[in-house]
Amino acid sequence: xxxxxxxxxxxxxxxxxxxxxxxxxxxxxxxxxxxxxxxxxxxxxxxxxxxxxxxxxxxxxxxxxxxxxxxxxxxxxxxxxxxxxxxxxxxxxxxxxxxxxxxxxxxxxxxxxxxxxxxxxxxxxxxxxxxxxxxxxxxxxxxxxxxxxxxxxxxxxxxxxxxxxxxxxxxxxxxxxxxxxxxxxxxxxxxxxxxxxxxxxxxxxxxxxxxxxxxxxxxxxxxxxxxxxxxxxxxxxxxxxxxxxxxxxxxxxxxxxxxxxxxxxxxxxxxxxxxxxxxxxxxxxxxxxxxxxxxxxxxxxxxxxxxxxxxxxxxxxxxxxxxxxxxx
Numbered sequence: 001x002x003x004x005x006x007x008x009x010x011x012x013x014x015x016x017x018x019x020x021x022x023x024x025x026x027x028x029x030x031x032x033x034x035x036x037x038x039x040x041x042x043x044x045x046x047x048x049x050x051x052x053x054x055x056x057x058x059x060x061x062x063x064x065x066x067x068x069x070x071x072x073x074x075x076x077x078x079x080x081x082x083x084x085x086x087x088x089x090x091x092x093x094x095x096x097x098x099x100x101x102x103x104x105x106x107x108x109x110x111x112x113x114x115x116x117x118x119x120x121x122x123x124x125x126x127x128x129x130x131x132x133x134x135x136x137x138x139x140x141x142x143x144x145x146x147x148x149x150x151x152x153x154x155x156x157x158x159x160x161x162x163x164x165x166x167x168x169x170x171x172x173x174x175x176x177x178x179x180x181x182x183x184x185x186x187x188x189x190x191x192x193x194x195x196x197x198x199x200x201x202x203x204x205x206x207x208x209x210x211x212x213x214x215x216x217x218x219x220x221x222x223x224x225x226x227x228x229x230x231x232x233x234x235x236x237x238x239x240x241x242x243x244x245x246x247x248x249x250x251x252x253x254x255x256x257x258x259x260x261x262x263x264x265x266x267x268x269x270x271x272x273x274x275x276x277x278x279x280x281x282x283x284x285x286x287x288x289x290x291x292x293x294x295x296x297x298x299x300x301x302x303x304x305x306x307x308x309x310x311x312x313x314x315x316x317x318x319x320x321x322x323x324x325x326x327x328x
Contacts (some may be wrong), residue, residue: 003205008286010199014051017191018229024184030273031178038316042150048233048249049137049256050188051226053185054196056261059218060268068265069273070218071226072257073280075109077219079250080287081314086144086231087246088307093139095300096161097244103251104291106145108256118273119283129274130266138163138263161244199225200266215274215327216256220318227253247294247302253289276324282315 025043032275052075059068087093095101117134130138152211187253199222230253273281290310295301302310 002210005204006198006202006227007212007221009201009204010195011051011222011228013191013195014199014206014226015228016205017054017188017195018047018050019188020184021050021188024170024181024186026186027181028185039128042146044136045252045256046226046294048229049253049261050192051195051229053261054192054201054258055222055226056265057197057203058193058200059266060271061293062197062204063203063269064200064214065265065269065271066213066215067200067203067218068278069271070213070220071222072217072262072265072281073277073284074219074223075257076254077238077280077287077314077317078183078224078231079253080291081310082224082319083227083231083234084247084250084302085307085310085314087302087309088302090235090238091241091243092304093238093247093296093302094308095244095247097248100244100251101300103149103248103255104294105256107251107258108288108292110141110145110255111285114258114262115281115285128278130262130273132267132270134272135263135266138259139267142256142259142263145259150255211224212325213274216321218281219321227287229259246284247291252292276321279324281319287313 022044025047029043032254052071055071056068061064082277084093114130118128120128120134140177202215203222204214204274206221207214210217221280234246234249237243237249262271294302
């Protein structure tokens with residue numbers, strides 16, 4: 001019970017730390033003259049993924065790599081199955097943005113790369129593992145993705161709904177006192193580090209108490225908890241009819257998780273694929289593929305029935321993995 005309460009507190013502090021970091025760094029960037037568009041594409045995107053990063057680095061340093069794997073893959077599954085499913089139920093999500101249409105295939109490429117690395121035991125002896133050489137490759141892919149995105153946006157400054165919505169989200173009330181956003185940024189980072197350690201330790205305790213693996217706890221409890229900023233941002237965007245921002249939050253977060261967070265985590269400590277981990281990777285890839293028709297078809301809409309389908313798939317995945325975990 002104590003570990004469960006501490007886990008909830010840890011996740012709450014992670015969200016608070018991530019929010020402080022985003023607001024402080026965004027305000028700091030605004031004072032330094034960086035445009036809201038670049039802030040939206042970089043600082044805000046990094047900030048919403050900061051809870052996952054804090055948990056995974058803490059888990060890697062502690063040696064809880066199963067928790068790291070579960071959190072990253074579970075976050076990607078929850079982003080599509082749970083978050084997009086809920087958002088589509090609230091209001092059908094129509095994609096107008098060329099940026100999002102381009103980023104969905106990039107997300108599929110990132111998922112495909114993670115899938116190949118997860119199945120690397122086919123190419124070499126031994127179990128599948130995300131090792132340091134693959135971590136460097138993932139981080140290089142991430143640098144290419146960021147450079148290509150920002151360069152393309154700066155080169156083609158034509159109207160795009162997603163870019164407009166991202167810029168609006170990144171605008172903060174100006175505060176010319178430099179020390180205020182600086183303190184907020186540092187406080188957010190410190191809070192993330194402390195909350196990350198608390199979350200990892202309590203999650204391990206919950207796993208022991210329930211007699212399930214750390215990967216299972218990471219896949220559901222921690223993954224959903226650290227995805228709450230994306231859930232909140234996506235639901236608010238959908239309610240405001242900012243459909244491009246709603247799906248953009250999910251697609252961008254999944255790319256960050258697979259390339260940047262998995263890259264950093266595996267560089268700190270190689271991440272072996274836990275039992276049933278390949279099934280988790282395959283399910284994440286299947287959910288990602290569902291978004292491809294959204295980008296490829298002329299309709300470009302996630303309807304309410306499709307939202308129900310995403311939620312049903314996520315529920316089926318929870319039940320199936322729970323049953324597999326109970327069997328050991």
